[in-house]
Structure formats: C-alpha cells, structure tokens
Amino acid sequence: MSETTPEFSGENAAPQPEEAPRRRVVVAEDEALIRLDIVEILKDRGFEVVAEAANGEEAVAMAKEHEPDVVLMDVKMPKMDGISAAEIIANERIAPVVLLTAFSQKELVDRATEAGAMAYVVKPFTENDLIPSIEVAMSRYEQIKALESEVTDLKEQFETRKLVERAKSLLISKMGLSEPEAFRWIQKTSMDRRLSMREVADTIVKQVS
16 A cells, blocks of 8 residues: 555546636625725635625625625624624535634634634734635535535534545645645545545545554
8 A cells, every 4th residue: 555645546636726716705894994905805816705794694694695605704793793693604504604803712713613614814814814714614615515415414424524534634644635635536536436435535544544
C-alpha cells in the first residue's frame, strides 16, 4: 500500500480546478459602514449580493426569499442575534452561513457550530480572511447535503460524516489535496465503484492510516 495513494485511486486523478460560477450572497450586518465594506469586497471578488439585512429577522427573511449560495452574517444584531438566525437557516437547509464576530472565545465558536454555521470570521478581518471562509463554508455545506442524500438515518449520517472527515484528512495529508478535492475524490470513487461514500471512506482509513 503506497503511503501517498489509496489502492483504488489510480483511475481517479485529483480533479482540475474549474472556473467558479457567480455566487449569490445575502449580507446581514447592522453597522452600515461595515456592511458596505463587505459588499464591496464580495462584488470585487465576483460575488452577487442579492440582499442586505440590518438585523437577524431580516437575514432569515432574505435568505428564505432569495435562497442564496451563502449567508454572511454578524453575530451581534438587533431583533435576533446571528447565531439564532443561523440556526433557523441551517435547520431549514436554506444556505450555508458564515458568522462574523468580534470575539473568538471557544464558547462562542461552539455555539456557532451547534447552530449550524459552516465557518466564522473574527473581526477585524481582511479580504484574505473573508473569502477563504466563504469558500470553506460552501464546500462543507455541499458535502453535508451529498452525505444526507445518501444516508437518511440521522445516527448513521453522523457516523458517516465522522468517517468521511477522517478519510478526507488522510487524503489531504497523504495526497496533498485540498478539502474540496478530497471530498470530490471520495464522491467520484463512490460513483465509479458503485459503493457508498461511507464504504469508500472506510477503505481509505483502513489502507492509508
């Protein structure tokens, strides 16, 4: 068994990067100047800002109306805080959420994760902090949707996600893939071999670790 390549990987070379389509974003931030800066950054990077919100209630309403590719939302907002809004958006499977916060305490990060946020960014942030977090959030959201479509039982979904995370980590460290590439590798191998993603992940863990 090669240390860098799982046994059944020969026909599945890492996918080549493709030009990303224009992604649609809802931005929720109660401070108008910060919101304006975020919108400018996103537009400069090719995103389409389909709606802006000044509080958590508006953020949920705009997300439901526009069904964007991602929601970028501040944690501290009037009427409904960002974590509560993120929980609603996540539970209804509307879009991935990236939370913006002035704090990086573990308790807050844990709350955001439990609420279903896919990523968070600590203020003050730069464009180089913001854009990768959005990309990670969108990638993780698509991965979760793919796994949920394959496994309906909630307990098995959780176990499958844990196993796939382990397999992805091994592919990242041993094959030098990015996180999205590692997941696409597992997904493609699953389709090519007519195996479940859990079976593919299990094989990777057994052969590579």
